[in-house]
Amino acid sequence: MTPENCTVGVIGFGIMGASMARNIAKGGCRVLGASRSPEKVTALAPEGIVPSSLAEIAAQCRVVLLSVTNGASVEDVLFGPEGIARTIAPGSLIIDTTTIAPDEARALCERCEARGLKMVDAPVTGGDVGARNGTLTIMCGGSSDSFKEALPILQLIGKRILHIGGPGMGQAMKAVNQVGIGLGIVAMTESLLLAESQGIDSAVALEILQSGSAGSWAFSNYAPRLLAGDLQPGFGAVHMLKDLKIALAIAKSEGRALPGLETTTTLFEQLIEARQGVGNHALIEAYRR
Amino acid sequence: MTPENCTVGVIGFGIMGASMARNIAKGGCRVLGASRSPEKVTALAPEGIVPSSLAEIAAQCRVVLLSVTNGASVEDVLFGPEGIARTIAPGSLIIDTTTIAPDEARALCERCEARGLKMVDAPVTGGDVGARNGTLTIMCGGSSDSFKEALPILQLIGKRILHIGGPGMGQAMKAVNQVGIGLGIVAMTESLLLAESQGIDSAVALEILQSGSAGSWAFSNYAPRLLAGDLQPGFGAVHMLKDLKIALAIAKSEGRALPGLETTTTLFEQLIEARQGVGNHALIEAYRR
Numbered sequence: 001m002t003p004e005n006c007t008v009g010v011i012g013f014g015i016m017g018a019s020m021a022r023n024i025a026k027g028g029c030r031v032l033g034a035s036r037s038p039e040k041v042t043a044l045a046p047e048g049i050v051p052s053s054l055a056e057i058a059a060q061c062r063v064v065l066l067s068v069t070n071g072a073s074v075e076d077v078l079f080g081p082e083g084i085a086r087t088i089a090p091g092s093l094i095i096d097t098t099t100i101a102p103d104e105a106r107a108l109c110e111r112c113e114a115r116g117l118k119m120v121d122a123p124v125t126g127g128d129v130g131a132r133n134g135t136l137t138i139m140c141g142g143s144s145d146s147f148k149e150a151l152p153i154l155q156l157i158g159k160r161i162l163h164i165g166g167p168g169m170g171q172a173m174k175a176v177n178q179v180g181i182g183l184g185i186v187a188m189t190e191s192l193l194l195a196e197s198q199g200i201d202s203a204v205a206l207e208i209l210q211s212g213s214a215g216s217w218a219f220s221n222y223a224p225r226l227l228a229g230d231l232q233p234g235f236g237a238v239h240m241l242k243d244l245k246i247a248l249a250i251a252k253s254e255g256r257a258l259p260g261l262e263t264t265t266t267l268f269e270q271l272i273e274a275r276q277g278v279g280n281h282a283l284i285e286a287y288r289r
Numbered sequence: 290m291t292p293e294n295c296t297v298g299v300i301g302f303g304i305m306g307a308s309m310a311r312n313i314a315k316g317g318c319r320v321l322g323a324s325r326s327p328e329k330v331t332a333l334a335p336e337g338i339v340p341s342s343l344a345e346i347a348a349q350c351r352v353v354l355l356s357v358t359n360g361a362s363v364e365d366v367l368f369g370p371e372g373i374a375r376t377i378a379p380g381s382l383i384i385d386t387t388t389i390a391p392d393e394a395r396a397l398c399e400r401c402e403a404r405g406l407k408m409v410d411a412p413v414t415g416g417d418v419g420a421r422n423g424t425l426t427i428m429c430g431g432s433s434d435s436f437k438e439a440l441p442i443l444q445l446i447g448k449r450i451l452h453i454g455g456p457g458m459g460q461a462m463k464a465v466n467q468v469g470i471g472l473g474i475v476a477m478t479e480s481l482l483l484a485e486s487q488g489i490d491s492a493v494a495l496e497i498l499q500s501g502s503a504g505s506w507a508f509s510n511y512a513p514r515l516l517a518g519d520l521q522p523g524f525g526a527v528h529m530l531k532d533l534k535i536a537l538a539i540a541k542s543e544g545r546a547l548p549g550l551e552t553t554t555t556l557f558e559q560l561i562e563a564r565q566g567v568g569n570h571a572l573i574e575a576y577r578r
Contacts, residue, residue, distance in 0.1 A: 172487040180503025183476030186549040191469040197543040198461040214469025216505035254486040260475040263552045
């Protein structure tokens with residue numbers, strides 16, 4: 001299979017899914033799109049994306065990429081009343097870019113295989129900008145054969161595409177990455193708060209913090225937005241909390257105590273209680289309740 | 290005052306102090322050195338550093354730079370039985386690069402001023418490499434006049450030299466920076482542990498972690514050493530713990546709850562209990578007890 005002769009179904013047209021669909025279409029595939037908000041697909045019709053139902057995607061596609069909300073949404077799209085896994089031709093490939101728990105991904109992969117389908121868990125990182133530019137990092141779990149088959153499509157949406165291991169291992173790595181992001185935001189937040197408490201100019205503090213051993217992507221990218229008063233999500237705090245809870249559940253199931261992760265998860269819970277609709281970089285609001 | 294006609298006393302010849310003394314000598318100053326381990330000064334005699342007593346430094350220098358262990362050591366060097374502040378000429382300048390608590394720095398500055406001396410708190414960041422290359426970042430607290438007078442000397446040892454505010458404010462900023470470093474190490478450690486628990490290859494995990502939104506100085510610089518099994522200090526875990534305790538005391542005195550900092554401090558306490566003589570990047574050992 002090459003992109004040129006392929007019809008790809010894309011299900012889920014949030015910020016990430018919409019950009020992926022556009023890049024797959026740009027790459028030469030025919031793209032059928034389905035969303036619970038069909039107007040989001042219709043808006044992309046000028047770019048060649050065909051508004052479709054789940055049934056139409058199951059009937060016409062042999063490759064389907066999902067970018068939905070959570071494990072329950074993935075299960076519904078695949079195995080719900082109109083689930084595509086019920087009718088799509090055996091041998092078809094499901095690529096799930098949604099961030100879900102590794103054990104959910106493994107269970108769904110088994111159910112797909114029981115119907116003769118292949119499945120790759122392929123959560124991404126790189127945010128809205130990476131999705132738009134097709135430069136995402138994609139962490140893949142699944143059999144080598146499934147991964148190889150997914151690769152030409154994944155190369156249309158991402159730049160760094162790594163096969164981490166068997167089913168669920170893409171999600172396992174994604175959970176690890178979210179731990180790094182979440183705890184990095186706590187590091188940024190508490191440093192800036194301690195500066196503020198002591199009357200240090202935030203811009204001076206940030207200059208020092210990002211230039212040395214404390215430096216991080218969070219200081220360089222999130223902190224300037226925060227100091228400018230921009231709390232709008234690049235990545236929503238509510239998604240961050242979902243991902244941290246997945247990571248914490250993994251740690252607990254492995255008997256691994258991660259106190260930093262526990263503290264971070266509690267702080268994001270407090271953020272969600274304090275403020276809705278903000279980005280994950282707005283964690284400082286949890287301390288200001 | 291210019292470096293060319295200046296005699297500078299340097300007290301403390303640890304990794305940092307020795308490098309600073311060499312760079313001040315290279316910059317054209319006559320340097321008198323004192324250490325509780327006099328052989329460390331003698332070793333630098335070929336580079337023009339004159340082994341001296343505290344009394345000799347007090348008698349001959351109008352600028353003295355300290356790089357000692359903690360607040361008690363600074364107090365002893367200045368006001369102990371042989372303390373230089375007892376005999377040095379009024380108008381002399383004390384530059385303290387030791388990391389101590391902001392309130393300790395303020396109290397010492399007041400006592401210096403009561404004897405007609407100037408004092409600048411000037412803790413540094415940039416590690417052994419920055420000290421050797423004279424590229425340290427230096428965070429300064431003190432009056433504008435004292436800062437201006439210290440600047441020509443500080444420019445011999447550092448590259449980014451910032452006047453944060455009045456007495457103690459250099460230490461205040463240093464505490465903030467150490468919070469960023471300490472919490473960044475927790476982010477690195479728990480991400481790598483969660484990867485390991487799930488059987489993900491550490492090198493693959495690190496490649497993903499450092500390339501995206503989780504990226505940090507810690508991932509890029511500490512993690513490779515850690516994965517290579519090198520736990521030797523660049524910056525000792527015991528110093529990290531001292532600094533985190535200073536930061537935590539500040540937060541408490543400001544009525545500011547910083548749960549990430551509390552968790553991080555506890556983890557470094559556990560590291561020190563588990564392992565001695567390791568670097569701050571070896572925090573993972575606290576989880577392996």
